[in-house]
Amino acid sequence: MENFSFHSPTYFAFGRGKEEKTGEYVKQFGGTKVLIHYGGGSVLRSGLMDRVKKSLEKEGISYIELGGVKPNPRSGLVYQGIQLCKEEGVDFILAIGGGSSIDSAKAIAAGAVYDGDFWDFYEGKVVKKALKIGTVLTIAAAGSEGSPDSVITREEGMLKRGASGGALRPVFSVMNPELTMTLPAYQTSCGITDIMAHIMERYFTNTKDVEFTDRLCEATLLTLIKEAPKVLIDPKDYEARANIMWAGMVAHNNLLGVGREQDWASHGIEHELSALYDCAHGAGLAVIFPAWMKYVYRHDVSRFAQFAVRVWGCEMDFANPEATALEGIARFESFLTSINMPVNFRQLGAKEEDIPKMAENMKLGNGTCGNFVKLTTKDVEKIYQLAL
Amino acid sequence: MENFSFHSPTYFAFGRGKEEKTGEYVKQFGGTKVLIHYGGGSVLRSGLMDRVKKSLEKEGISYIELGGVKPNPRSGLVYQGIQLCKEEGVDFILAIGGGSSIDSAKAIAAGAVYDGDFWDFYEGKVVKKALKIGTVLTIAAAGSEGSPDSVITREEGMLKRGASGGALRPVFSVMNPELTMTLPAYQTSCGITDIMAHIMERYFTNTKDVEFTDRLCEATLLTLIKEAPKVLIDPKDYEARANIMWAGMVAHNNLLGVGREQDWASHGIEHELSALYDCAHGAGLAVIFPAWMKYVYRHDVSRFAQFAVRVWGCEMDFANPEATALEGIARFESFLTSINMPVNFRQLGAKEEDIPKMAENMKLGNGTCGNFVKLTTKDVEKIYQLAL
Numbered sequence: 001m002e003n004f005s006f007h008s009p010t011y012f013a014f015g016r017g018k019e020e021k022t023g024e025y026v027k028q029f030g031g032t033k034v035l036i037h038y039g040g041g042s043v044l045r046s047g048l049m050d051r052v053k054k055s056l057e058k059e060g061i062s063y064i065e066l067g068g069v070k071p072n073p074r075s076g077l078v079y080q081g082i083q084l085c086k087e088e089g090v091d092f093i094l095a096i097g098g099g100s101s102i103d104s105a106k107a108i109a110a111g112a113v114y115d116g117d118f119w120d121f122y123e124g125k126v127v128k129k130a131l132k133i134g135t136v137l138t139i140a141a142a143g144s145e146g147s148p149d150s151v152i153t154r155e156e157g158m159l160k161r162g163a164s165g166g167a168l169r170p171v172f173s174v175m176n177p178e179l180t181m182t183l184p185a186y187q188t189s190c191g192i193t194d195i196m197a198h199i200m201e202r203y204f205t206n207t208k209d210v211e212f213t214d215r216l217c218e219a220t221l222l223t224l225i226k227e228a229p230k231v232l233i234d235p236k237d238y239e240a241r242a243n244i245m246w247a248g249m250v251a252h253n254n255l256l257g258v259g260r261e262q263d264w265a266s267h268g269i270e271h272e273l274s275a276l277y278d279c280a281h282g283a284g285l286a287v288i289f290p291a292w293m294k295y296v297y298r299h300d301v302s303r304f305a306q307f308a309v310r311v312w313g314c315e316m317d318f319a320n321p322e323a324t325a326l327e328g329i330a331r332f333e334s335f336l337t338s339i340n341m342p343v344n345f346r347q348l349g350a351k352e353e354d355i356p357k358m359a360e361n362m363k364l365g366n367g368t369c370g371n372f373v374k375l376t377t378k379d380v381e382k383i384y385q386l387a388l
Numbered sequence: 389m390e391n392f393s394f395h396s397p398t399y400f401a402f403g404r405g406k407e408e409k410t411g412e413y414v415k416q417f418g419g420t421k422v423l424i425h426y427g428g429g430s431v432l433r434s435g436l437m438d439r440v441k442k443s444l445e446k447e448g449i450s451y452i453e454l455g456g457v458k459p460n461p462r463s464g465l466v467y468q469g470i471q472l473c474k475e476e477g478v479d480f481i482l483a484i485g486g487g488s489s490i491d492s493a494k495a496i497a498a499g500a501v502y503d504g505d506f507w508d509f510y511e512g513k514v515v516k517k518a519l520k521i522g523t524v525l526t527i528a529a530a531g532s533e534g535s536p537d538s539v540i541t542r543e544e545g546m547l548k549r550g551a552s553g554g555a556l557r558p559v560f561s562v563m564n565p566e567l568t569m570t571l572p573a574y575q576t577s578c579g580i581t582d583i584m585a586h587i588m589e590r591y592f593t594n595t596k597d598v599e600f601t602d603r604l605c606e607a608t609l610l611t612l613i614k615e616a617p618k619v620l621i622d623p624k625d626y627e628a629r630a631n632i633m634w635a636g637m638v639a640h641n642n643l644l645g646v647g648r649e650q651d652w653a654s655h656g657i658e659h660e661l662s663a664l665y666d667c668a669h670g671a672g673l674a675v676i677f678p679a680w681m682k683y684v685y686r687h688d689v690s691r692f693a694q695f696a697v698r699v700w701g702c703e704m705d706f707a708n709p710e711a712t713a714l715e716g717i718a719r720f721e722s723f724l725t726s727i728n729m730p731v732n733f734r735q736l737g738a739k740e741e742d743i744p745k746m747a748e749n750m751k752l753g754n755g756t757c758g759n760f761v762k763l764t765t766k767d768v769e770k771i772y773q774l775a776l
Contacts, residue, residue: 001630003403008396014647015391209627211614212635215607223600239597242389242647247600250643259402259630 099142143252265370487530531640653758
């Protein structure tokens with residue numbers, strides 16, 4: 001196990017009706033002038049926006065609004081938000097929505113107290129200072145409600161890049177599973193896939209003796225495998241929604257990744273897919289992750305066999321561990337299909353001829369991505385090929 | 389699942405050598421005048437105290453000391469600490485040691501900013517204000533390094549009682565598994581038992597649909613069952629010590645208990661044992677928990693069968709789930725014996741004739757303790773009897 005620091009100071013308010021206390025939380029964490037940042041009409045149509053505004057008004061907190069966040073959130077709106085915050089003296093950003101709204105809010109929060117171009121943070125500069133951020137989560141997926149990360153796409157060149165830093169962790173997150181009940185089945189499945197991917201990026205590691213975090217990863221995956229079919233059968237199954245929503249946070253606040261080298265190649269490889277085709281991140285991950293597994297599993301057959309046995313209930317083939325490893329990957333792929341996720345380029349609508357461009361866009365040069373197996377541009381091309 | 393809040397803001401610095409940065413952490417969290425609070429000679433003999441002092445001096449932080457914390461920490465020393473803090477203008481309490489030193493430090497931290505008797509908090513008053521607390525942990529057991537709880541014994545009547553409140557969560561905890569390597573085997577096993585008990589107090593619940601927290605509880609128990617024998621064979625097994633130490637924190641920062649009714653009867657029943665005989669809390673729990681299980685398992689045979697199958701690897705007897713439930717309890721008891729814990733009064737040195745007095749000391753009156761099954765004084769007596 002490697003040395004680590006773990007700091008997850010976000011206050012999580014979980015359960016029915018908690019959004020009605022949003023104003024209290026903003027006040028508790030010192031917000032006085034709020035920018036409400038959100039996406040499209042569902043937040044308005046559902047009445048959620050009204051409930052949140054009412055709770056702010058009850059506490060005497062003033063606010064302005066900036067809607068229009070798109071999936072794979074863009075830098076254009078971020079610049080707009082930063083300018084707005086500076087002009088209006090905003091001291092607190094409240095994101096309502098899923099990962100896109102929260103990530104966009106984080107970019108604004110960092111840019112509003114920075115003299116340079118906020119994109120610097122998405123080129124590697126660590127975020128040490130930002131306006132305070134609160135969230136009202138409506139999609140179980142990105143885990144951004146408890147993470148120090150943000151991903152933004154720059155229109156110029158359609159570059160999708162991530163920023164990170166403790167200052168980006170929300171001070172509070174409101175998590176009411178009821179708010180996720182109206183999410184379409186496809187988006188629900190994309191979210192579940194994203195959560196699983198966050199766990200697997202941490203699970204496949206070369207660090208030895210991380211039994212505890214292994215077990216926590218497996219526990220979270222087992223939960224998702226059991227609860228996912230329930231919400232597809234009954235989108236209003238509160239209990240299943242609740243288990244998935246909380247798992248989505250735990251999967252990405254890094255409790256499951258401490259003390260170990262993490263991989264994150266599949267996320268990078270997927271980002272080029274969603275940047276180019278504007279597909280849902282979760283759907284792209286469903287296409288990339290099984291292909292990545294098929295490409296790298298020989299690097300550590302035992303770990304993939306453990307994944308197969310403990311997560312997918314495969315019986316260990318002691319005479320042929322590789323068969324067990326492959327069975328685990330196959331069951332994972334079957335699971336993705338069972339929740340109506342695409343598992344190849346054709347199903348996603350991606351094109352073979354774009355492969356060299358996407359691999360090139362990762363800008364690995366002579367370098368590599370990933371840690372479990374270090375992948376060159378050539379390797380990345382082969383993984384895209386395996387996903388055709 | 390029930391509504392809940394989760395807030396675990398402690399900064400955890402985990403791994404080799406981290407104690408040498410204690411001064412930096414104190415500074416980071418605003419401490420300027422520190423009371424170092426600790427137990428006996430091992431902290432001095434090992435050189436740990438010197439390393440911590442050096443790190444404080446390096447940051448120009450002044451400190452005073454108060455040693456002498458005993459297992460099952462007493463109110464007498466707490467009063468002394470409170471007076472010292474008030475006289476010397478202390479603004480930060482640094483506990484070095486295990487749960488006893490940390491719990492005593494928490495009591496001092498609360499009492500130092502309170503006009504009344506600190507014992508009020510141990511009679512039910514919630515702690516809302518306290519001096520900041522940091523810890524350098526040397527025993528994996530109590531989980532006090534990440535919890536908002538403290539347990540103190542009042543000499544008068546030997547009453548052992550708990551206090552709680554967000555202000556009691558340490559702002560940072562240094563966790564270096566090497567510091568636990570010199571712990572005697574018996575204390576190591578007591579710690580492991582205490583950690584398991586913290587999980588099981590949360591696991592046995594009447595709240596339905598808590599699949600995710602169930603899985604996290606099981607993951608943590610599975611880790612302890614696998615790692616415990618390793619440290620008894622080789623006390624210097626860093627990796628096993630590390631997995632156990634981190635599991636001890638996760639077991640008690642309440643991640644494993646959110647959204648569900650928790651039990652805590654066994655802790656209450658045990659507290660009378662350790663208050664009367666001054667035995668180790670973990671040893672007392674090893675005696676009480678199997679007896680509690682035998683007394684209550686019929687209340688929810690399915691849950692005990694799940695415990696048996698998922699945690700103890702029992703095969704489910706579908707024709708006779710009760711047999712599976714009982715097998716799980718038996719395996720738990722065997723495990724405790726395998727790590728040299730006492731599992732009955734005789735082995736602990738407790739006396740049958742003290743049972744009525746201990747049950748009476750819980751002061752249940754016409755009330756009950758526990759939630760999984762609500763236990764009267766008569767029930768508690770029967771559980772003690774089952775542990776003879």
